[in-house]
Amino acid sequence: MASKVKIFAPATVANVTCGYDVLGFAVQQPGDEVTIEMREEPGIEIKKIDGDQGALPKNPNKNTVSVSIKPFLKHIGSQQGFNIYLKKKMPLGSGLGSSAASAVAGVYGANILLGEPLSVEELLPFAMEGEALACGVAHADNVAPALLGGFVLIRSYDPLDVVQIPSPSDLYASIIHPHIEIATKDARSILKKNIRMVDAVKQWGNLAGLISGLYTGNYELIGRSMEDVIVEPVRSVLIPGFDQVKRAAMKSGALGCGISGSGPSIFALSNNSNTAETVGNTMKEAFFNLGIQSDLFVSPINQKGPLILTGS
Amino acid sequence: MASKVKIFAPATVANVTCGYDVLGFAVQQPGDEVTIEMREEPGIEIKKIDGDQGALPKNPNKNTVSVSIKPFLKHIGSQQGFNIYLKKKMPLGSGLGSSAASAVAGVYGANILLGEPLSVEELLPFAMEGEALACGVAHADNVAPALLGGFVLIRSYDPLDVVQIPSPSDLYASIIHPHIEIATKDARSILKKNIRMVDAVKQWGNLAGLISGLYTGNYELIGRSMEDVIVEPVRSVLIPGFDQVKRAAMKSGALGCGISGSGPSIFALSNNSNTAETVGNTMKEAFFNLGIQSDLFVSPINQKGPLILTGS
Numbered sequence: 001m002a003s004k005v006k007i008f009a010p011a012t013v014a015n016v017t018c019g020y021d022v023l024g025f026a027v028q029q030p031g032d033e034v035t036i037e038m039r040e041e042p043g044i045e046i047k048k049i050d051g052d053q054g055a056l057p058k059n060p061n062k063n064t065v066s067v068s069i070k071p072f073l074k075h076i077g078s079q080q081g082f083n084i085y086l087k088k089k090m091p092l093g094s095g096l097g098s099s100a101a102s103a104v105a106g107v108y109g110a111n112i113l114l115g116e117p118l119s120v121e122e123l124l125p126f127a128m129e130g131e132a133l134a135c136g137v138a139h140a141d142n143v144a145p146a147l148l149g150g151f152v153l154i155r156s157y158d159p160l161d162v163v164q165i166p167s168p169s170d171l172y173a174s175i176i177h178p179h180i181e182i183a184t185k186d187a188r189s190i191l192k193k194n195i196r197m198v199d200a201v202k203q204w205g206n207l208a209g210l211i212s213g214l215y216t217g218n219y220e221l222i223g224r225s226m227e228d229v230i231v232e233p234v235r236s237v238l239i240p241g242f243d244q245v246k247r248a249a250m251k252s253g254a255l256g257c258g259i260s261g262s263g264p265s266i267f268a269l270s271n272n273s274n275t276a277e278t279v280g281n282t283m284k285e286a287f288f289n290l291g292i293q294s295d296l297f298v299s300p301i302n303q304k305g306p307l308i309l310t311g312s
Numbered sequence: 313m314a315s316k317v318k319i320f321a322p323a324t325v326a327n328v329t330c331g332y333d334v335l336g337f338a339v340q341q342p343g344d345e346v347t348i349e350m351r352e353e354p355g356i357e358i359k360k361i362d363g364d365q366g367a368l369p370k371n372p373n374k375n376t377v378s379v380s381i382k383p384f385l386k387h388i389g390s391q392q393g394f395n396i397y398l399k400k401k402m403p404l405g406s407g408l409g410s411s412a413a414s415a416v417a418g419v420y421g422a423n424i425l426l427g428e429p430l431s432v433e434e435l436l437p438f439a440m441e442g443e444a445l446a447c448g449v450a451h452a453d454n455v456a457p458a459l460l461g462g463f464v465l466i467r468s469y470d471p472l473d474v475v476q477i478p479s480p481s482d483l484y485a486s487i488i489h490p491h492i493e494i495a496t497k498d499a500r501s502i503l504k505k506n507i508r509m510v511d512a513v514k515q516w517g518n519l520a521g522l523i524s525g526l527y528t529g530n531y532e533l534i535g536r537s538m539e540d541v542i543v544e545p546v547r548s549v550l551i552p553g554f555d556q557v558k559r560a561a562m563k564s565g566a567l568g569c570g571i572s573g574s575g576p577s578i579f580a581l582s583n584n585s586n587t588a589e590t591v592g593n594t595m596k597e598a599f600f601n602l603g604i605q606s607d608l609f610v611s612p613i614n615q616k617g618p619l620i621l622t623g624s
Contacts (some may be wrong), residue, residue, distance in 0.1 A: 022517040155521035155537060156514070163524050163533065194506045200542075202468070204352035204516035205334040211520045212475050215527040221475065224468060230512075 004037035005112050005311035009105035010302045011090050012097035013173065013267045015140035017228040017258035018206035023165075024097070024141040025151040026302035027173050032098070033309065034105035038113050042081040044069055051088035060084075066101040068130030069110045075126070076109075076117045082110060091295060094177045095261035096186075097142030103130025104146040108306045120305065123147060125160065142261065151214055151303035164172055167301050168217035172276035174254070175297040176245065176283040177265040182238050187262030190234055199229045219255055219271040226256025226269070239264045239291040248286040254279045256285035273300070316349035317424050317623035321417035321583040322407035322614045323402050325485065325579045326453035328463075329540040329570035330518035335477075336409070336453040337463040338614035339485050342402035344410070345621065346377055350425050354393040356381060363400035372396075377414040380442030381422045387438070387440050388429045394422060403607060406489045407573035409454030415442025416458040420618045426528035432617065435459060437472065454573065461617035463526055479613050482528035484588035486566070487609040488557065488595040489577040499574030503546055511541045531567055531583040538568025538581070551576045551600040566591045585612070 009030040014024040039045075044060040060066035065086050073080060078154040084106065092098045107126045111118055124140065127147055132138040144162045146154040151165040209225030212218070236242040236259060245266050249257040253275045254268035266283065280296045287294045322343040326336040351357075356372040372378035377398050385392060396397045396418065404410045419438045423430055436452065439459055444450040456464040456474045463477040524530070526619035548554040557578050561569040565587045566580035578595065582588040597618060599606045 019516070019520070021513045022520060106621075121353075151518070153520050153524060155533075157519045161521070161536060163521060165524060191509065193509055195509050195512055197505055197507050197542075198513040199513070200507055201333045203512070204331070204519045205465070205467045207516045207520050208331070208334060208523045209463050209473070209475055212465060212477060212527070213524045217523070219465075224473060225461065230509075 003113065003309040004035065005109050006033060006035045006309040007105045007109040008033055008307040008309050009101040009108065009146050010305070011101055011175075012142045012145045013175065014097060015228070015231065015259065016210070017226040017256060018203050018210055020228070020231045021139065021141060022154045023151065023207070025167070025173070026145040026149050026305060027145040027175065027193070027210070027297065027299040028302045029299050030096070030297055032100065032105050033087040033089055034109055035085040036106065036109035036113065037083050038083045039083050042079045044084065045081050046084045046086060047088045049088070052092060055092055056088070058088070062133070063097040064130035064133050065106040067133045068103040068107040068127045071129050072107050072110060072118070072123065072126040072242040076114070078114060080114060091177050092202040093181050095182070095259065095263045095265040096175065097146055097261060098176065100127070100131050100142035100146045101167070103127045103165070104143060104306055106130065108147065108178045112308065120147060124162065135278070147305050150301060150303045153211070165211060165214050168219070171270050171301050172270050172273050173299055173301065174249070174268045174270065174276045174279065174280035174283060175260060175265055175299075176242070176287065177295045177297070178239070178287050179293045180240065180264050182262060182264050187235055187238060190238070191231060195230055203227050219297065222269065223255035226258060228258055232258055235259055235263055239266070241287055241292060242266065244287045245283050248282040249279050252279045252282045273298070314623040315425065316347065317416045318345060318347045318621040319420050319421040320345055320619040320621050321413040321420065321458050322617070323487075323609070324454040324457045325487065326409060326573040327540075327543065327571065328522070329538040329544070329568060330515050330522055332540070332543045333451065333453060334466045335463065335519070337479070337485070338457040338617060339487065339609065339611040340614045341611050342408070342509055342609055344413040344417050345399040345401055346414065348418065348421035348425065349395050351393045351395050354391045356394050356396065358396045358398060361398045363398070364404060368398070368400070369450055374445070375414070376411040376442035376445050378417040379445045380415040380419040380439045382535050383436040383441050384422060384430070384435065388426070390426060391506050392426060403489050405493050407419045407494070407571065407575045407577040408487065408489065409458055410575060411445070412439070412443050412458045415439045415455060415543035416618055418442065421458065423619065432459060436474065458595055459617050460623040462613060462615045465523070477523060477526050480531070483583050483613050484582050485579045485611055485613065486582065486588045486592035486595060487572060487577055487598040487611070488592065488599065489607045489609070490551070490553070490599050491605045492552065492576050494574060494576050499547055499550060501552070503543060507542055514541050534581065534616070535567035538570060540570055544570055547571055547575055548621050551578070553599055553604060554578065556602065557595045557598045560594040561591050564591045564594040585610070
């Protein structure tokens with residue numbers, strides 16, 4: 001058993017238009033790279049953080065990468081100490097599940113170094129504790145797909161019940177991250193506490209259609225179902241250029257397009273990699289035309305979750 | 313080509329707990345028997361209605377069995393006249409889609425007699441017009457499963473988009489119809505126009521879980537997902553004994569239990585026919601203990617929709 005392991009944990013798109021708070025999927029890039037090594041002394045030390053431009057705390061009680069490990073160690077009754085080297089290879093505060101990726105990488109790596117006392121599925125509650133640090137609430141719609149890969153439905157939070165949903169192999173995501181910032185807490189606070197029943201019925205009809213389309217590989221159904229009549233109309237106001245970018249994506253052949261998580265990133269799904277590239281480029285261009293710089297990521301759905309890059 | 317055909321169209325369970333207004337399934341019994349014959353003179357005449365205890369109108373403009381045929385004839389440009397003999401073999405106003413069954417049987421039979429100018433799927437809008445007569449609005453969650461069989465998702469009403477959802481072969485429904493009456497319009501009017509976002513999230517998480525369970529034949533997931541936090545708490549108040557009957561069903565091994573359509577019938581799903589029989593009997597007993605007579609129907613899911621009994 002190695003004493004050191006390097007883990008990649010993927011970015012994730014939560015909500016996926018009509019699946020607010022219950023659906024997310026993982027991509028193959030971008031993501032976090034976390035090196036975690038066992039050490040003699042107990043306790044967790046974050047030795048180094050790269051790629052965050054100084055934004056993230058090295059205090060192990062305040063960084064999701066380590067916060068997810070502590071309750072895991074307590075659960076399995078281990079006193080093991082770890083040093084952590086965190087390389088953010090994805091934008092922060094972007095709506096791409098940056099904190100979830102770190103939380104997953106940390107606890108996933110620690111579990112491997114300790115000989116996998118828990119299954120990957122069993123790590124979810126601990127990764128959620130890391131996520132709770134970032135968002136104030138223990139959400140699972142980024143953490144669960146980052147940990148398990150693919151599309152994941154959070155059917156219920158109490159009790160926690162996650163369902164892996166298959167997706168067709170040619171499904172690609174184009175994700176555009178504009179260089180503007182929205183805090184998740186703000187994006188959440190502007191949502192209404194009450195919604196219209198007629199809108200809710202539309203939303204759950206669409207979500208049921210999206211789930212059905214994913215099971216059957218019916219791209220047209222996936223596309224028709226990707227409509228969010230509840231959250232997008234409110235949150236998109238916070239993203240300058242949202243309408244133009246979405247229109248550009250749909251015009252270039254995307255199946256559907258929406259806000260990634262709480263934004264400001266915008267994602268689109270396409271039924272092949274070429275279209276996904278074209279869609280991504282036109283989204284980037286649409287932001288550029290508004291004077292907004294952006295990062296583009298085009299990737300198939302990540303079906304595996306975290307990867308072990310070296311060690312173990 | 314025969315000039316006369318006898319059609320069976322099935323009863324249906326709409327809403328299916330968490331799928332208010334978007335999900336329904338068909339059963340093998342009870343249902344309507346409609347004999348429809350071509351005649352020389354144009355126009356539609358309802359010659360006879362049995363089993364309705366005089367409740368249904370013979371006026372062809374006021375009975376769903378004929379109202380569904382008129383727009384169909386107009387659409388295909390036919391002046392054909394028909395005589396109709398309607399045998400209600402299911403309770404009226406029971407939440408089992410009685411008007412939908414008649415509407416489906418009528419237009420399905422007329423289409424066959426005319427040499428099937430339209431596909432079964434294409435008959436849906438016409439059957440919905442019959443249903444609109446009964447409910448005031450053109451709903452499809454009874455009509456679509458009665459016409460297509462199995463579980464049917466109404467992803468969207470505008471444009472109309474229906475998706476057939478597979479279900480495992482050992483899934484059985486127990487349906488209990490208590491001898492009390494609720495008008496669909498009343499049951500609809502007591503629902504709130506606004507609902508809490510947290511409840512809506514629970515509901516669409518459950519619906520996505522139910523759809524997923526149906527695709528994978530995961531009975532436990534189907535059961536866990538059959539929870540309605542929005543409509544059932546309001547409508548169940550109209551059904552005396554609902555809580556006792558549901559508790560009886562769950563205690564006897566049902567996967568889940570809820571109101572059929574707008575009630576007062578209550579349905580339960582089980583993962584085999586024996587359990588479904590037991591569940592049905594305990595539901596009947598629970599009503600009986602409250603002094604309420606009831607009819608019990610136990611049936612597998614009807615995967616075929618209407619049946620041609622004779623003719624064609």
